Amino acid sequence: xxxxxxxxxxxxxVALTDVLFALSDPARLEIVREVAGGPLEMAACGATNPGLPxxxxxxxxxxxxxxxxxxxxxxxxxxxxSLRKDDLDARFPGxxxxxxx
Amino acid sequence: xxxxxxxxxxxxxVALTDVLFALSDPARLEIVREVAGGPLEMAACGATNPGLPxxxxxxxxxxxxxxxxxxxxxxxxxxxxSLRKDDLDARFPGxxxxxxx
DNA sequence: GAATCGGTTCGAAAAGATTGGAACCTCAAC
DNA sequence: GTTGAGGTTCCAATCTTTTCGAACCGATTC
Numbered sequence: 014x015x016x017x018x019x020x021x022x023x024x025x026x027v028a029l030t031d032v033l034f035a036l037s038d039p040a041r042l043e044i045v046r047e048v049a050g051g052p053l054e055m056a057a058c059g060a061t062n063p064g065l066p067x068x069x070x071x072x073x074x075x076x077x078x079x080x081x082x083x084x085x086x087x088x089x090x091x092x093x094x095s096l097r098k099d100d101l102d103a104r105f106p107g108x109x110x111x112x113x114x
Numbered sequence: 115x116x117x118x119x120x121x122x123x124x125x126x127x128v129a130l131t132d133v134l135f136a137l138s139d140p141a142r143l144e145i146v147r148e149v150a151g152g153p154l155e156m157a158a159c160g161a162t163n164p165g166l167p168x169x170x171x172x173x174x175x176x177x178x179x180x181x182x183x184x185x186x187x188x189x190x191x192x193x194x195x196s197l198r199k200d201d202l203d204a205r206f207p208g209x210x211x212x213x214x215x
Numbered sequence: 216g217a218a219t220c221g222g223t224t225c226g227a228a229a230a231g232a233t234t235g236g237a238a239c240c241t242c243a244a245c
Numbered sequence: 246g247t248t249g250a251g252g253t254t255c256c257a258a259t260c261t262t263t264t265c266g267a268a269c270c271g272a273t274t275c
Contacts, residue, residue, distance in 0.1 A: 017222080017223070017270070017271065019223085029143070029213070030137075030138050030139065030140050030143060031138075033134045033135075033137045033143075033213070034135070034138035036131075036134045037131050037132075037134035037135035037138050038131065038262095038263095039131050042130070042131060042134075054221095055221075056220090056222090066264075066265050066266080067221075067222065067223090067265095068222090068223080068224080068225095068264080068265055068266075068267090069263080069264055069265060070222090071223055071224085072223095072262095072263075072264080072265090073263095074222095075223090076262095087222095087272085089221090089272070089273075090219095090220060090221060090222090090271075090272045090274095091220085091222075091272090092221075092222065105212060105215075106212060106215065107208050107211065107212035107215070108209075108212040110208065110212075111206060111207060111208035111209040111211075111212050112130070112209065114206075114207065114208070118240075118241065118242095118252080118253070120253085139232095139233090155251095156251075156252075157250090157251065157252090167235050167236080168235095168252065168253085169234080169235055169236075169237090169252090169253080169254080169255095170233075170234055170235060171252090172252060172253055172254085173232095173233075173234080173235095173253095175252095176253090177232095188242085188252095190242070190243075190251090191242040191244095191249095191250065191251060192242090192250080192251050192252075193251075193252065
């Protein structure tokens with residue numbers, strides 16, 4: 014019964030401190046950098062962290078998703094992760110660019 | 115014997131994730147906003163948090179200081195807190211502006 | 216439909232952050 | 246020198262995050 018569509022916050026509802034917190038972890042920031050190049054299969058990201066257990070990776074993604082930073086949608090039998098760049102740019106102009114520079 | 119001059123990191127030594135983490139706490143971010151207007155006596159900042167115990171406030175300042183965000187120097191019998199804006203702008207261009215906007 | 220692959224969720228343990236009281240330190244004023 | 250104001254440090258309690266195994270789920274492939 015439980016569907017696997019995950020909750021994504023409205024961008025107006027995300028607080029700046031939540032975004033900053035999500036980005037303040039090196040592993041999460043690295044994922045954001047990878048995804049900044051374009052949407053990525055979840056299996057494909059975390060290239061820098063090869064041996065990461067999947068539950069851990071799933072949790073990192075959850076924090077990013079709940080902070081409004083990434084979108085994570087079902088895609089075939091996997092998932093596609095993408096950066097919510099337009100949303101973030103509208104809500105916190107310049108932030109993403111300065112973090113990713 | 116112990117001097118009360120506190121350690122301030124070289125700006126090149128501070129990691130982006132440390133800065134983001136320090137700014138990800140609402141109370142700390144508020145202090146940064148206050149200090150962005152110009153140097154402030156430590157006693158004068160935290161206006162939004164009137165009843166904050168001094169040990170707690172001291173700890174918030176420590177996190178900001180160790181992240182390279184503020185400078186905290188003795189001044190009379192108190193301390194003067196200032197934003198390391200130039201350092202931060204050089205190290206992470208645009209970051210501070212986008213966070214404080 | 217059975218097996219498998221990619222991910223989520225749950226639960227519990229470990230690690231780290233926050234909070235605040237108490238003791239202490241420094242400077243300045245008296 | 247004593248006192249008081251402004252802050253730091255220490256410590257312990259609490260809270261939050263992180264980590265990861267185990268169980269589960271849905272879509273795909275056979």
